[in-house]
Amino acid sequence: MLPVVSIQNRERPDRPRADPGTAPAAHSAQWLLHMLTGALDELDYGLLILDTTGHLMQANQMGHQHCTALHGSCRLQDGRLHTRAGSDDPVLQRALTQAAAGRRSLLKLGEGPHVETVAVVPLGSPQGGRADGAILLVFGKLQVCEALSVEHFARVHSLTHAEGMVLTALCSGDEPSAIARRFGVAVSTVRTQIASVRQKTQAASIRDLVRQVAMLPPIVSVLGHEAAH
Template identity: 45%
Template sequence: MMDIATASPSPEFRRERRAAASLSSHWLGLVLEELDYGVLLLNQRGAVLHSNRAARQTMDAQYPLQLLGGQLRARSAKDIKPLYEALAQAEGEGRRCLLRLGEGSEQANVVVVPLNRDVEQAAVLLVLERRQLCGALAAQWFALRYGLTPAETEVLKALSDGHEPSSVAQSQGVAISTVRTQIQSIRAKSGAPSIRELLRQLAVLPPLMSALYN
């Protein structure tokens, strides 16, 4: 008589497991697409196993990293060695690190995270920094939550992008006093006692991509 404990899984059971694994991978891919952080999954040679929409949008012509033929490449020669050393150490030794790549105003921080626990094949996760305090969708949610006017919403987005009130006024073609009044209104509606607190509230909003990209 066959021992039930050592019996091989039935074909139907194996099919169900494969289907469940495929569905889980699909869900995970959808989750990553919604995040407003650029995320890439690589092996130690720089081959891209997965990249989400935020990562592809972040890596424009000025970004210190680029995708070429399914491979992640550093644009600057000085970044090549640090990048590949970080990938190799992450996959082979389980080391995580923070890389500072690029030069001048185009510098960018990249977090390198090993994914080597309880897996048959190790991989490396790269998380790219956001270029703005919060995404357009998060700012829009904030504006709707507190009943901001369209003009106030534009000021809010400009502040979250790092612009000073004077530059906001100049870009919108209004007086600086108008922008200051709008900022006071935003603070009053959101309960933020200062611009710093207002920006803090924006910074902790969930990092989700805009629905416009879906």
């Protein structure tokens, strides 16, 4: 948090005086940019910032993953964003043109099971028919919640290892019978574990339990950071 300066500019006697010729590191543009970049990398939404011609200006690590994934809907070529399905290119270009004029849109890009939802958001105020700043692309989440967030959630609520695995499977959309087959146990065992998880988390239903997990803040693995750089 940046220090607060009173309007009278009084200084506490126990606080050392700062050299007026030296700017604190916390106030420098480079420091703020570094902190902002780190904060964006902690989000589990893919973020791309483009100029109005579609050239990449900035991306967080999840944004890079969306553009390099084998089945991703978008790719980068010569610093410019393209879609992998040629039929999607006009859709993306139309959305970028609309964003340049200050209008938001929501796109479906990709084919079959690899369809991605992408929000296209203008940044800055439109001036003279085009956005004064840039365009933000926000990709939908790849999963309900990051694995590390689920792991910490399980630890906070004292779930057993087996209960944590069942919780992860539920958040992936699996039914109790499918979970039982995956782990080689009886369905009754899975239902008992689900009941225990609900009791420990005070969830009214499986839907409420998944909702709790879906609303968790992301905790992105350090391995993801290393893979993105």
